[in-house]
Amino acid sequence: MNIHKIADHLNSLADNSETGMVFDCQPISGEVDVLQITVIDREELPIFVSVTDDQILCITYLWGVEEVKPDCLQDMHVSMLEMNIPMPLSSFSKIGDKYVIFGALSINSSFHDIEHELGVLNSNAMEIIDDMGEYLI
Amino acid sequence: MSIFKKIMTAIRGGASEVGESIVDSNATRIFEQEIRDSENHLTKAKRDLTGVMAQQMSSSREVDRLKREVVEHEGYAVQALEKGDETLALAVAEKISTLENDLASQQQALDSFSGSANRLKELVKKSERQVGEYKRQLSMVKTTESVQKATSAITDNFSSSNSKLLNAKDSLERIKAKQQKFDDQMKAAEVLESENSDNSLAAQLKQAGIGGTDNSANSVLDRLKAKQK
Numbered sequence: 001m002n003i004h005k006i007a008d009h010l011n012s013l014a015d016n017s018e019t020g021m022v023f024d025c026q027p028i029s030g031e032v033d034v035l036q037i038t039v040i041d042r043e044e045l046p047i048f049v050s051v052t053d054d055q056i057l058c059i060t061y062l063w064g065v066e067e068v069k070p071d072c073l074q075d076m077h078v079s080m081l082e083m084n085i086p087m088p089l090s091s092f093s094k095i096g097d098k099y100v101i102f103g104a105l106s107i108n109s110s111f112h113d114i115e116h117e118l119g120v121l122n123s124n125a126m127e128i129i130d131d132m133g134e135y136l137i
Numbered sequence: 138m139s140i141f142k143k144i145m146t147a148i149r150g151g152a153s154e155v156g157e158s159i160v161d162s163n164a165t166r167i168f169e170q171e172i173r174d175s176e177n178h179l180t181k182a183k184r185d186l187t188g189v190m191a192q193q194m195s196s197s198r199e200v201d202r203l204k205r206e207v208v209e210h211e212g213y214a215v216q217a218l219e220k221g222d223e224t225l226a227l228a229v230a231e232k233i234s235t236l237e238n239d240l241a242s243q244q245q246a247l248d249s250f251s252g253s254a255n256r257l258k259e260l261v262k263k264s265e266r267q268v269g270e271y272k273r274q275l276s277m278v279k280t281t282e283s284v285q286k287a288t289s290a291i292t293d294n295f296s297s298s299n300s301k302l303l304n305a306k307d308s309l310e311r312i313k314a315k316q317q318k319f320d321d322q323m324k325a326a327e328v329l330e331s332e333n334s335d336n337s338l339a340a341q342l343k344q345a346g347i348g349g350t351d352n353s354a355n356s357v358l359d360r361l362k363a364k365q366k
Contacts (some may be wrong), residue, residue, distance in 0.1 A: 029291025044308035
């Protein structure tokens, strides 16, 4: 599996995805190939997909540390840990000074699994920002 | 220090900057080589194990055969004694003695093969666990590096395209607004649809001669004819 196969598949889906979402893929070149996937009408929350030797990583940026109310940081961290298991397929993480949610799939996952992962990740991101908004400035 | 601890220390220490590797690439290459070596050893150990198990099975069959022969010849010896043929009984007894010697050495070989097979099985299991563990650790290092590199690619892409990741709440508001617009359009379309169906009802009524009159040419002519009278 590589990002080009994923992009080809998602682009070929057009309106026929099983998630009811339409994906748009944009490869980003760099030392590691990254695929920027946007869900139509939800372009503000792109998903970044990269493929390593044994896994496919799908990451969505949530917010930066500077967007968190300083006295809410501790509560927010605890909420994130508590919600990590109930939240389907995605987990919280932090890259540099940005909070993210991500899903890691086996390199042997099917296109259907990947599509499902992306759909759930995107919906999770929407819901988190909505429900954790109270911690944000 | 474990790989987990190393990565944790490196990230907390601010090694999230690109170019600052968690573990230097040379060490990663050596690590990959170690994994390949271990896998080669594992393959060889599995081959050895197959060989030893084959020997173990053949030895076990031989032990069974010798045991059966000993029992069989003991029967012959007893029969010879019953017939009073001491010479024949002695000859059979000698044969039994040879068989028992063979059996003893074959049994020893079997025990030795079984011991080797068990040791090799343990070794294979241990090596498999070890290789799995190496791979898991290597995956952690490589994933950390890959995420760092991906992050830098994403950041570069955003700064070069002059766009930036929006503030989370603004993003959500925009998406919700789009969703609202879509919902409104759907509603408007529904209203329009129902109006259209009203029109079609009116058309049906008209066709049935119910409701509004139609100023057709015939009705105009009828009216003119009526005036002439």
